[in-house]
Amino acid sequence: MTLRRAHLFTAFVLLVFLAAHIANHLAAVTGPASHIAVMEALRGVYRHWLVEPVLLLAFAVQVVLGLRLLVRARHSVSGLVGWVQLLSGGYIAFFLLIHVGAVFTGRIMLGLDTNFWFAAAGYQAGALILWFVPYYFLAVMALFAHLACAAFWLSGGTGSRSRAWFVSLSAAGIAVSGTITAALMGAFEPFEIPPAYLETYSAFL
Ligand code: HEM
Numbered sequence: 001m002t003l004r005r006a007h008l009f010t011a012f013v014l015l016v017f018l019a020a021h022i023a024n025h026l027a028a029v030t031g032p033a034s035h036i037a038v039m040e041a042l043r044g045v046y047r048h049w050l051v052e053p054v055l056l057l058a059f060a061v062q063v064v065l066g067l068r069l070l071v072r073a074r075h076s077v078s079g080l081v082g083w084v085q086l087l088s089g090g091y092i093a094f095f096l097l098i099h100v101g102a103v104f105t106g107r108i109m110l111g112l113d114t115n116f117w118f119a120a121a122g123y124q125a126g127a128l129i130l131w132f133v134p135y136y137f138l139a140v141m142a143l144f145a146h147l148a149c150a151a152f153w154l155s156g157g158t159g160s161r162s163r164a165w166f167v168s169l170s171a172a173g174i175a176v177s178g179t180i181t182a183a184l185m186g187a188f189e190p191f192e193i194p195p196a197y198l199e200t201y202s203a204f205l
Contacts, residue, residue, distance in 0.1 A: 003072075007065040010058055011150070017046055017055055022140065022176065028116060028183035032191050035116040035183075059100065063093045081157075081166060085149035088142040095139040110200060117197045120184045124193050125201035136184070137177050144173025 020042050028035040046055055066089050077086050106112045122132035148169035155162045182188065198205065 003065055003069055007062065007069060008150070010062045010065065013058055014055075014062060018143065020046070022143075022180075025119070025140075025180045025183070026176065028120075029179060029188050031189035032116045032120070039115055056100065059096060063096055067093055081149050081152050084145050084170075088145040088149070091138055091142040092146060095135070095142070098135075099139070106200075112197065112200075116184075117194055120186070120191070121193050121197035121201065123185045124198065126204035128201060128204050133181060137181050140177035140180055141173045144176065145170050148173070 024035065024038045024042055027038040045051060070086055070089055070093075073082075073086060077083060103114050103118075106114045106118055112118055119136075122136075123129055125132070148166045151165035151169055152162045155165050
C-alpha cells in the first residue's frame with residue numbers, strides 16, 4: 001500500500017470518532033449539561049479498554065504518515081488546494097500532539113474529568129484566552145479544510161464539482177468552528193467554570 005493510500009484508509013477509520021467528537025462539541029450550543037451528557041454516552045465507546053488504545057495508535061500512525069507525506073511534498077506543492085492541504089495537515093499534527101497530551105495530563109496527573117469544563121476553562125484563563133481561541137478554532141477549521149482538500153482530489157481534482165466540494169467543506173469548517181468557539185465561551189448559555197478547572201491556570205488569573 002502506498003503512503004497516500006494508507007493515510008487515506010486510516011483517515012476513514014478516524015473520521016467516525018471525529019464526527020462524533022465534533023458533534024459532541026456542537027451540543028454545547030444547548031449548554032454544558034448537554035455537552036457532558038453526549039460525552040458520557042460517547043465515552044462508553046471510545047474509552048472502552050479495547051477501543052481507546054487502537055484509536056490513539058491510529059491517530060499516532062496517521063500523524064507519522066501525514067508528516068512523511070508533508071516532508072515529501074514540501075518542495076513540489078503548488079496551487080491553493082495543495083498549500084491548504086499541507087498547512088492544515090501540519091497544524092492538525094501540531095494540535096494533536098498538544099491536545100492529546102493535555103487531555104491525558106488533565107485526566108491522569110491532575111485527576112480531572114476532562115469534560116466540557118476542561119475544554120471551556122481555557123477561555124476563562126486570563127491572558128491564555130489569546131492562545132485558546134486560535135488553538136481550538138484553527139483545529140476544527142484545519143480538520144474541515146483537510147477534508148475539503150481530500151474531497152477535491154477524490155472528486156477528480158479539477159472542474160466545478162471538485163471546487164464545490166472544496167469551497168463548501170471549507171465554509172462549513174468556518175461555521176462549525178465559530179459555533180463551537182462561541183458555545184465554549186458561553187455565548188449561547190452563560191455558565192460558571194468549577195474552581196478545580198481554573199486552578200491549573202492560577203498563574204494567569
Ligand atoms: C474545539 C475543538 C476541540 C475541543 C474543545 C476538544 C476537546 C476534547 C476533550 C475535552 C477531550 C477529552 C474527552 C474525554 O475525556 O472523554 C478530547 C479528547 C480528544 N480529542 Fe479533542 N477537542 C477538540 C478538537 C479535536 C480535534 C480537531 C481532534 C483531531 C484532529 C481531536 C482529537 C481528540 C482525541 C484523539 C482525543 C482523545 C480521546 C480519548 O480520550 O481517547 N479533538 N478533546
